[in-house]
Amino acid sequence: MVTHLFFADNSLLFCKVSVYECQQLIDILQLYEATFGQKVNTDKSSIFFSRNTPEEVKNKVMSTLGPMSDSRHSKYLGLPSIIGKSKTEVFTEIKERVGKKLSGWKEKILSIGGKEVLIKQLPKQF
Incomplete structure (x- = not known):
């Protein structure tokens, strides 16, 4: 079948x-x-x-x-074919890529004040 x-x-x-x-x-x-x-x-x-x-x-x-x-x-559609036991490890890369893409979009459409708020919301690691 x-x-x-x-x-x-x-x-x-x-x-x-x-x-x-x-x-x-x-x-x-x-x-x-x-x-x-x-x-x-x-x-x-x-x-x-x-x-x-x-x-x-x-x-x-x-x-x-x-x-x-x-x-x-x-990979299939940007995701690994096998995920395995460590889902956090596998999806961290995807989460970071999506975060960067969203950040780029937000920067293009936000006012100066909105950009300031966005920068203050970013995690300390960036």
């Missing part, structure tokens, strides 16, 4: 790690390509395995799916 999530022009497809299910997934993608005339970009496509997946099964699935990479060490 294939399940899915859609994000704008990105899709996440989930299936069991078996050659049969991966072949079904390929058939679905080929049908999509034939029906809508859009080609799936395998250079931008990747696969993620759970840590319990045996290497032999991974190799079989990877050879079935073709030119896709293992996404264990990549």
Whole structure:
């Protein structure tokens, strides 16, 4: 059974790690390509395995799916593929990036008095 999530022009497809299910997934993608005339970009496509997946099964699935990479060490929409135990560590970078972006936006639209208040609200580490 294939399940899915859609994000704008990105899709996440989930299936069991078996050659049969991966072949079904390929058939679905080929049908999509034939029906809508859009080609799936395998250079931008990747696969993620759970840590319990045996290497032999991974190799079989990877050879079935073709030119896709293992996404264990990549990011998706700016977020890490694997979050792990330390969520604080993982999301600190994102929190800092969002904070800088918001600060930049606030600086552009605030009056001089508003900017002074913003500066006084910044954490001591900045």
